[in-house]
Amino acid sequence: MIPAVSRSLPESLYSADAVRAIDRYVIGQCQVPGFELMQRAASSVFRNMIKVWPEPGRLLVLCGAGNNGGDGYLVAASAVRHGLDVDCVAVTDPERLKGDALKAYQAAVGDGVGVRLWRELDEGARAVLFATAGLIVDGMLGTGVTGAPRAPFDDLIRRCNASLAPVLAIDLPSGLDATTGHAAGDVVRAVVTVTFIGLKTGLLTGQGSGCSGQVVFESLETEPFLDSCGEQPTARRVDWWGLRSRLPVRSAAAHKGHFGHLLIVSGDRGFGGAALLAAEAAIRSGAGLVTLATRPEHVMPALARCPSVMAQGVIHGSELVPMLSRASIVVCGPGLGQSSWGQQMLQQVVTSGKPQVLDADALNLLSQRVPVTANNHILTPHPGEAARLLGMTSAADVEEDRVAAAIRIQQEYGGTVLLKGAGTVITDGRETIIISGGNPGMATGGMGDVLSGMIGSLLAQVATPLEAATLAATLHLACADRASESKGYMGLIPTDVIDTLPLMLAEAERLSERRLREGLQGIDDAVDGE
Numbered sequence: 001m002i003p004a005v006s007r008s009l010p011e012s013l014y015s016a017d018a019v020r021a022i023d024r025y026v027i028g029q030c031q032v033p034g035f036e037l038m039q040r041a042a043s044s045v046f047r048n049m050i051k052v053w054p055e056p057g058r059l060l061v062l063c064g065a066g067n068n069g070g071d072g073y074l075v076a077a078s079a080v081r082h083g084l085d086v087d088c089v090a091v092t093d094p095e096r097l098k099g100d101a102l103k104a105y106q107a108a109v110g111d112g113v114g115v116r117l118w119r120e121l122d123e124g125a126r127a128v129l130f131a132t133a134g135l136i137v138d139g140m141l142g143t144g145v146t147g148a149p150r151a152p153f154d155d156l157i158r159r160c161n162a163s164l165a166p167v168l169a170i171d172l173p174s175g176l177d178a179t180t181g182h183a184a185g186d187v188v189r190a191v192v193t194v195t196f197i198g199l200k201t202g203l204l205t206g207q208g209s210g211c212s213g214q215v216v217f218e219s220l221e222t223e224p225f226l227d228s229c230g231e232q233p234t235a236r237r238v239d240w241w242g243l244r245s246r247l248p249v250r251s252a253a254a255h256k257g258h259f260g261h262l263l264i265v266s267g268d269r270g271f272g273g274a275a276l277l278a279a280e281a282a283i284r285s286g287a288g289l290v291t292l293a294t295r296p297e298h299v300m301p302a303l304a305r306c307p308s309v310m311a312q313g314v315i316h317g318s319e320l321v322p323m324l325s326r327a328s329i330v331v332c333g334p335g336l337g338q339s340s341w342g343q344q345m346l347q348q349v350v351t352s353g354k355p356q357v358l359d360a361d362a363l364n365l366l367s368q369r370v371p372v373t374a375n376n377h378i379l380t381p382h383p384g385e386a387a388r389l390l391g392m393t394s395a396a397d398v399e400e401d402r403v404a405a406a407i408r409i410q411q412e413y414g415g416t417v418l419l420k421g422a423g424t425v426i427t428d429g430r431e432t433i434i435i436s437g438g439n440p441g442m443a444t445g446g447m448g449d450v451l452s453g454m455i456g457s458l459l460a461q462v463a464t465p466l467e468a469a470t471l472a473a474t475l476h477l478a479c480a481d482r483a484s485e486s487k488g489y490m491g492l493i494p495t496d497v498i499d500t501l502p503l504m505l506a507e508a509e510r511l512s513e514r515r516l517r518e519g520l521q522g523i524d525d526a527v528d529g530e
């Protein structure tokens with residue numbers, strides 16, 4: 001199976017505007033002709049294509065009206081030169097082509113590519129093209145797309161997605177917004193996307209995470225110009241494999257007081273499982289002490305399942321006060337409910353001033369009536385909760401621009417914000433991080449409760465809330481990926497993630513200790529394949 005995201009992708013993520021500005025800078029200031037860049041782009045696509053599909057069968061190359069189409073024509077030319085069977089289709093009439101795209105079209109025709117006009121094909125011929133394709137190369141729309149793909153692009157995208165042939169997308173799956181990861185209409189579902197010059201944010205978050213397939217990055221030899229061009233990345237890409245050898249190494253003289261006392265306030269009637277998942281995930285991610293404040297009826301089952309957790313029944317908010325004073329970190333929200341019990345508990349937590357992780361119903365209450373006052377919290381909304389925090393109508397509004405939504409929540413509520421969903425976004429207002437990894441098996445109740453417990457636990461053990469949220473979220477996704485190897489997607493449940501934690505942490509501890517002992521510079525590269 002092709003992995004969702006290559007571990008060798010660069011860290012910096014750019015908006016479409018930033019990548020276009022870098023293109024202009026390289027062409028204008030560094031005197032690399034645009035057509036030269038296009039040739040490099042096309043040969044990198046062809047090289048990657050042959051690596052993944054050495055014998056692709058009949059190639060169907062779909063070319064649009066802009067430079068993405070220009071890339072497509074040059075890929076078709078390479079394929080013809082290498083003796084492949086190629087159907088090259090001009091989705092927009094070539095007479096509308098300009099500049100480098102026109103030059104590319106002319107070069108392709110000169111190399112013997114037979115270009116067919118989509119407009120001139122009858123339905124039978126169109127159906128045959130898709131039915132006989134062994135591989136489709138999508139050169140329809142790239143960073144120049146605005147809004148939903150218009151006719152005939154929408155129809156072609158649907159045909160690509162209905163085809164049995166895999167799709168290789170040039171630069172972006174057509175229809176995807178390179179900045180936001182949102183698709184305003186139809187969008188190509190690619191198996192591989194070969195992207196150029198700057199890694200686009202939208203490939204790794206929102207719909208981009210689902211439709212880009214394996215993302216391959218090709219700099220087209222522009223890296224020397226990235227620093228001098230002055231374009232700032234919008235976010236940084238992070239995954240567990242890059243972070244794990246930097247896990248804090250425990251001293252041999254460590255005692256439980258060094259790793260915090262986490263208080264989890266969770267589990268109104270009917271939601272006792274959420275409390276248990278958060279508490280067990282916290283204790284399994286290294287917290288020194290974990291106390292669970294929950295409805296009295298959940299205490300016995302909690303102790304029976306997890307005796308390492310100190311479980312205490314609470315009925316009134318005032319009973320939390322002494323527990324809060326003993327805690328160093330608080331997690332509040334999983335299974336909190338929105339009844340007066342949950343409201344009282346949350347009120348005590350937010351007024352305690354303790355560093356805290358607020359999740360689930362704590363966020364719903366926050367959006368209605370409980371104001372946050374401090375700045376030392378981590379808020380972990382899913383898109384629906386994020387919409388409520390922002391007063392938007394629905395999760396779909398948040399999904400239109402996930403990075404912007406996370407930043408707006410941070411601006412309005414302070415602290416650090418972790419927006420869940422495909423391509424998790426974390427921001428503390430100074431830095432924004434996007435996390436790659438994870439799988440559709442995680443779309444099941446309780447996964448978020450596990451994450452809150454892990455974030456609280458790591459908040460007690462690392463330097464900053466951003467670091468705690470990032471480590472916990474990457475680890476959570478990596479555990480889910482590892483667990484899905486044996487459980488699949490449909491069978492994956494939150495306790496599988498908890499059960500995988502010790503294994504993943506043990507691997508990371510070994511690497512962190514080795515890094516410390518050997519001071520190896522290149523240890524990440526060395527261990528990447530382990």
Ligand SMILES: NC(=O)C1=CN([C@@H]2O[C@H](COP(=O)(O)OP(=O)(O)OC[C@H]3O[C@@H](n4cnc5c(N)ncnc54)[C@H](O)[C@@H]3O)[C@@H](O)[C@H]2O)[C@@H](O)CC1
Nearest residue numbers: 023038065066067068141142143144145146148149150171
């Ligand atoms: N020098 C450069 O700038 C390079 C650009 N490259 C390629 O060029 C692409 C960007 O090229 P362009 O700026 O020409 O943009 P695109 O090729 O992405 O698309 C622009 C064309 O699409 C049409 N269009 C926009 N939105 C549409 C919609 N919703 N429905 C239907 N048609 C729509 C526009 O009218 C325009 O004709 C990159 O994604 C990359 O593939 C590469 O060749 C590398 C070098």
Ligand SMILES: [K+]
Nearest residue numbers: 138141172174
């Ligand atoms: K494309």
